[in-house]
Amino acid sequence: MHDTRQRRLAAQAASDRILSGARPATMRDHLAALAAGGDLDGQPDFYGDGPVATVEERVAELLGAEAAVFFPTGTMAQQVALRYGADRSGRRTAALHPLGHQEVHERHALAHLGGLRSTWPTTMPRNPTADEISALAEPVSTVVFELPLRDAGFVLPSWDELVAACAAARAIGARVHFDGARIWESTPYLAHTLSEIAGLADSTYVSFYKTLGGISGAVLAGTTELAAYARVWRHRYGGQLFQQWPAALSALAGLDRVLPRVPEYVRHARTVAAALATLPGARVYPDPPHTHQFRLWLPHPAKTLNDAALALAEKEKVWFVGGWQETEVPGVSRAEVTVAGPGLEWSAEDVVEIGERFLHVAGALRD
Known part of the structure; x- marks a missing residue:
């Protein structure tokens, strides 16, 4: 193999x-591209400042969020987002799609690390509708929408469907979280800006190596309260890395050149x-x-x-x-x-x- x-x-x-x-980019290709993402003569980050903080500020502005927190992986970022919803609501169940990233690609970290469980509003190959969310038989802390839903064929709801579904989630007392690993390419179909799309959610995760061609890394964006919580749990999950400037600079290059x-x-x-x-x-x-x-x-x-x-x-x-x-x-x-x-x-x-x-x-x- x-x-x-x-x-x-x-x-x-x-x-x-x-x-x-x-x-395919070689390591030399990646190193050559780093200069496009920032000043290589500047100081590297130290536990999250410098270019890492620049990425956080840039993405928060793009998404219209109060704050954003850089994570080494999207899996870690989303675990923290769902844990936040559970801790704030006291509800240990999140509404997910069976084809969503947390269910298919994270080795059930939601249960094993977070002590949470999932319920499925729908098994249809698309994100859940407002009616399906309203019909949930148990209280949930967070409703997750993956935009686009990759394992269903990179499919998106219409803008009106998404607006209605998010409203339905809030009507049942749940937070809205967007798995936006690929949200960058969702704007043409939804016919709204990144900030308008992310504005429907309480939190949004984005990836830098998917679509934008970065080395690695992710950001979780939302309120300042969420960001403070995320920084604590990022450290507890082992994501408070000493230096991440190569990933941060490649993320900035992707935002500038690819987005x-x-x-x-x-x-x-x-x-x-x-x-x-x-x-x-x-x-x-x-x-x-x-x-x-x-x-x-x-x-x-x-x-x-x-x-x-x-x-x-x-x-x-x-x-x-x-x-x-x-x-x-x-x-x-x-x-x-x-x-x-x-x-x-x-x-x-x-x-x-x-x-x-x-x-x-x-x-x-x-x-």
Whole structure:
């Protein structure tokens, strides 16, 4: 598995054209990019000041929040946000989506570390509605919305649906928390600014390595009371690091250089998705995409498609779409497509032409 991953990364890095994703950054690439995020002749942070404090101030302003706190990981930030809701309300249950990050990707830290439990307002592949929140059978401390809901296909509610759902959460006495790891690309679909979106919530978490290309790091934004609580629990969880200036500077670089381009990524993702949908047996979802990421299905085994992506990259220096996984339908596989900077260079005609060559390689591998 390690050798396959290294071979894939090498093929992507050597490709002249990349449709889905971005060219993998080396450590040298990251170091070179740090200068764009701040003054390298300045002093590094000391337990959270300096460039870390600058990131916190910048994100608080972007989200229209009173304060923001830098965390080494989003998992830690969200655990603290939900613990805060439970401690303030005395309710040890949070309303989550079964496909949400806390349920799928955090090894049940909510229960094991926080002593909390979850309830599901819905199992449908979308965020919960106002009616579903109102119908919850037990009191909850926090209602979590993941914007967009990645494991349902990067889907978003409409603005009106989100407003109504947040109001319903408050009507039952719950806080509203946004898992906004990818909230950066949600503004075009919701047709509102980051501060307007975050203004619907009591707290919002954002990531810097997702979408913005940072090294690592996250921020939890909300009230000054939440921030004070978060700093205490960040320390208790082991997140009070001595220095985090590389992550902080790369976050600032992403905010300056990548964030302004995200709406363009989202617009072009719709062009790419429409072109991919014309390939034989292809299906995209959502159609059109809500963000610059969406799902693609093709009628071939995952190994065949992954081998085809690698073969095309190594032979023609063109990276199409990788990361294929089997689905519940035999012989049909699914991948996530991410249209970022390199993908902007692809016209709809390019997508169809290379897609047909990709499928030809896949067909040859199956024969």
